[in-house]
Amino acid sequence: MRSQHNHIQELLGPLLMWGVAAMVTLPFLWITGDLIVHGVSHLSFEFLLSPPHDAGRQGGIRPILVSTFLIIGVCITVAMPIGVGTALYLSEYTRNDKVLGRLIRSSLDILAGVPSSVFGLFGNVLFCQVLGLGFSILSGGLTLACMMLPIMIRTIEEGFRSLVQDQRLSAAALGLSKYTTIRVVLLPAAIPSIVVAGILGLGRALAETAALVFTSGYVDRMPESLLDSGRSLSVHIYDLSMNVAGGNAHAYATALVLLSVLLSMNVLASRMVTRWTLHIHTLA
Amino acid sequence: MDLTHSHPRLSPDRPEKPGVHTWVPYSSKDPCCEPIAHIQAKDLSIAYHGQPALEQVSLEINRGCLTALVGPSGCGKTSFLMSINRLTDLIAGCRVSGTLHLNDMDILSSQVDLLNLRRTVGMIFQKPTLFPFSIRHNLELPLREHGMRDRTRLGHTMEKTLQQVGLWDEVKDRLEHPAQALSGGQQQRLCLARALMLSPDVLLLDEPCSALDPLSSGIVEDLIVSLRDQYTVLIVTHNLAQARRIADHVAFFWSFHGVGRLVEYGTAQSMFDNPKHELTTAYISGARG
Numbered sequence: 001m002r003s004q005h006n007h008i009q010e011l012l013g014p015l016l017m018w019g020v021a022a023m024v025t026l027p028f029l030w031i032t033g034d035l036i037v038h039g040v041s042h043l044s045f046e047f048l049l050s051p052p053h054d055a056g057r058q059g060g061i062r063p064i065l066v067s068t069f070l071i072i073g074v075c076i077t078v079a080m081p082i083g084v085g086t087a088l089y090l091s092e093y094t095r096n097d098k099v100l101g102r103l104i105r106s107s108l109d110i111l112a113g114v115p116s117s118v119f120g121l122f123g124n125v126l127f128c129q130v131l132g133l134g135f136s137i138l139s140g141g142l143t144l145a146c147m148m149l150p151i152m153i154r155t156i157e158e159g160f161r162s163l164v165q166d167q168r169l170s171a172a173a174l175g176l177s178k179y180t181t182i183r184v185v186l187l188p189a190a191i192p193s194i195v196v197a198g199i200l201g202l203g204r205a206l207a208e209t210a211a212l213v214f215t216s217g218y219v220d221r222m223p224e225s226l227l228d229s230g231r232s233l234s235v236h237i238y239d240l241s242m243n244v245a246g247g248n249a250h251a252y253a254t255a256l257v258l259l260s261v262l263l264s265m266n267v268l269a270s271r272m273v274t275r276w277t278l279h280i281h282t283l284a
Numbered sequence: 285m286d287l288t289h290s291h292p293r294l295s296p297d298r299p300e301k302p303g304v305h306t307w308v309p310y311s312s313k314d315p316c317c318e319p320i321a322h323i324q325a326k327d328l329s330i331a332y333h334g335q336p337a338l339e340q341v342s343l344e345i346n347r348g349c350l351t352a353l354v355g356p357s358g359c360g361k362t363s364f365l366m367s368i369n370r371l372t373d374l375i376a377g378c379r380v381s382g383t384l385h386l387n388d389m390d391i392l393s394s395q396v397d398l399l400n401l402r403r404t405v406g407m408i409f410q411k412p413t414l415f416p417f418s419i420r421h422n423l424e425l426p427l428r429e430h431g432m433r434d435r436t437r438l439g440h441t442m443e444k445t446l447q448q449v450g451l452w453d454e455v456k457d458r459l460e461h462p463a464q465a466l467s468g469g470q471q472q473r474l475c476l477a478r479a480l481m482l483s484p485d486v487l488l489l490d491e492p493c494s495a496l497d498p499l500s501s502g503i504v505e506d507l508i509v510s511l512r513d514q515y516t517v518l519i520v521t522h523n524l525a526q527a528r529r530i531a532d533h534v535a536f537f538w539s540f541h542g543v544g545r546l547v548e549y550g551t552a553q554s555m556f557d558n559p560k561h562e563l564t565t566a567y568i569s570g571a572r573g
Contacts, residue, residue: 169371170413170475174426175402175482184425185415 035259039252047253052220055244056236061254063222067137067230068206068261070223071216074141075205076198079148083201084194086149087156088182105154112150119147120214128215135229140216147211148201155200159193160186192273199269206262209234233258322347322516323368323486328382330363330372338363338544340382343535350508350517352527352552355537355567360544361520364537365488367391368518369405370398386486403430406479407488411495412471419466419474420459427481441481449477449507469500473507487511489519493526505530524568528556536564 050060086104094101123143133139163186171181209232217229218239231239237254240247321344330338338360345351353361363372370391372378384391391401403426414422423442432438442459446452451473455466463474472492479487489508493501509530511517521527527534534555536548548561559565 165374166409166411166413167415169374170407170409171415172371172374173369173402173407173409174429174478175399176426176429177399180425180429184417188416 032259035252035256038249039254039256042249042253043256047250048257051222052236052250055247056220056240056250057244057246061233061236061250061257063220064231064233064236064254065257067216067223068232070137070226070230071140071144071212071232072202072205074138074226075144075148076202078142079145079152079201080194080198082145083149083152083156083197084187086153087160088186090153090157091160092178092182092186108150108153112154115210116147116208117210117214119143120211122146123211124214133227135215135217135219136227137216137223137230138226140212140230140232141226143211143215144205144208147208148204151204152197152201155197156190156194159190159197162193163189191276195269195273195276199266202265203262206232206258206265207234208232209238213238233261320347321345322349322387323518324383324385325364326383328364328367328380328384330360330367331379331381332375333377334379336543338537341544341546343546343549345516345518346533347516348513349532350512350519350530351533351535352531353518353520353535353537354522354524354527355544355547356539357522358542358544359537359539361537362490363544365407365490365518365520368486368488369402369407370396371407373398399430403482404484405486405488406482406484408472408475408479408490408492410491412468412475414463414466414471414474414478416462416464418460419455419463422463422474423478423481426478430482445477445480448480449473450503451477467500469496469503472496472500472504476504476507484515486516486518489517491520491522494522528552536561536567538563538567 047060048065049062051062052064053059090101090104094104120143123139123146127133127139127142128135133142167185167189168181171185176184212232212235216232216235218231218235219229220231220236221228223230233254237251237258240251240254323345325344326342328338328341329336341360341364353364355361363378366372366375367380367384368386368391372380380392382392386401386405389396389401415425417425420442423445424438427438427441432441443452443456446455451470454470455461455474464471466474472495476487476492492508493504496504505526508517508519512532519527519531531552533550534552535546536555537544538547539545548555548559548564550560554560555564556568559568
């Protein structure tokens with residue numbers, strides 16, 4: 001009786017695990033499959049390289065791709081240094097300073113949960129109106145940077161915290177200054193977590209729609225500078241599927257492109273991390 | 285309180301606190317260290333988050349002596365060691381009180397130049413802690429940090445130091461290779477070389493041989509012995525045989541209700557041949573600890 005009970009338990013455990021894994025994986029496979037089925041026939045080099053016509057029902061997505069990369073470029077260029085700097089400050093300088101550290105951390109945790117439309121309105125007021133950048137790629141990128149920062153900072157901070165104390169102690173014991181310790185010991189060792197934080201942030205930025213509608217706008221012309229309005233892939237998908245009758249086919253194709261960009265960025269980053277870790281290990 | 289005969293029953297949990305053993309002037313057969321106090325601790329106490337870990341340690345460590353700190357785990361030996369180069373500052377919630385002097389320098393003063401203190405007091409840890417760089421870069425980094433830029437002088441100091449630790453012949457052809465590719469024993473010697481590059485006066489060794497195989501451990505031990513006279517060496521060790529072999533002085537710590545105290549301090553010879561405290565006797569005979 002007892003052994004039968006154990007047997008059932010042993011079967012049930014893995015089954016439950018598989019069930020949970022399937023619940024997470026199936027929607028992803030479903031979405032991907034659906035996108036491929038409906039979108040792949042419209043996908044071509046011409047689609048990627050030509051501008052949209054007839055509100056996106058015809059033509060392609062070239063200016064939209066360019067705008068998307070520009071927005072993400074602005075976002076990551078601004079968010080990375082601020083993110084790494086704040087994370088360093090939190091993990092290396094506020095260890096004993098409980099009040100300030102706690103204040104910053106709880107602010108970040110609350111910001112991480114703020115809806116993107118609120119970030120969009122905030123970006124619209126601050127960047128578009130107060131700073132006079134108007135509906136532009138710059139405004140969009142900066143708003144996305146604000147949105148990405150909370151989660152990025154906490155991820156990088158965890159990376160710094162997980163580094164072994166030995167290296168910090170040994171650097172201090174050699175009379176190395178804090179600056180040198182950070183530069184030569186901590187930063188190189190935390191590269192993988194910084195890359196992961198970047199990827200998480202990029203994923204969120206690529207998928208963002210609401211915040212961008214309020215800040216970078218949805219003009220689908222080829223941008224001439226960062227101060228031009230530009231439409232991102234996600235906004236294009238939203239517009240085609242919600243506002244343009246007969247735009248579904250191209251919405252599918254655009255979503256497929258977005259997914260591919262996201263996937264290839266992920267693969268690239270994990271390759272980079274593996275190579276870097278290998279590099280450290282060959283050194284090790 | 286008479287420490288020698290007060291308690292027939294030995295227990296680490298007994299409520300009575302031992303006093304501090306008075307310092308025995310140096311009189312060993314081996315005239316290696318001058319009877320000049322180099323490091324002086326008086327009523328030194330260390331607490332973590334308000335919980336005392338080490339209490340009222342007073343002792344004088346002689347210049348050029350090799351002093352072993354022995355005792356069971358958790359009796360505050362490493363904390364004591366780390367207070368000497370103020371690495372305790374890096375540990376959250378750690379508070380050091382009492383007085384601690386290196387020559388005339390008040391180590392615990394807030395005015396003390398920490399980078400300079402740590403240049404004067406080198407430290408080696410249980411596990412080799414090399415940075416993921418080349419051998420050359422590992423050795424040159426601390427000196428560069430302290431302002432030496434001259435490549436010829438750096439190279440010269442590096443060669444001299446590597447010879448001092450007996451690594452020169454082993455690594456001279458692969459100075460640009462990753463330091464962490466060396467064997468454990470070589471890494472530990474390289475760590476020692478890295479500390480010696482800064483020409484310190486004092487060396488703190490925290491169980492430097494415990495993570496090494498017996499052969500490497502022997503080599504590192506011989507190296508430590510060779511450093512006597514030139515440097516004031518403090519070594520934390522769990523290996524009593526090693527302490528007996530190499531130390532001039534031995535400080536014996538014990539944990540009372542989780543709080544470390546110095547039980548006995550004296551020459552290695554007197555400590556091992558004629559211990560004055562029952563706990564010491566029990567510990568070195570293997571009955572305790």
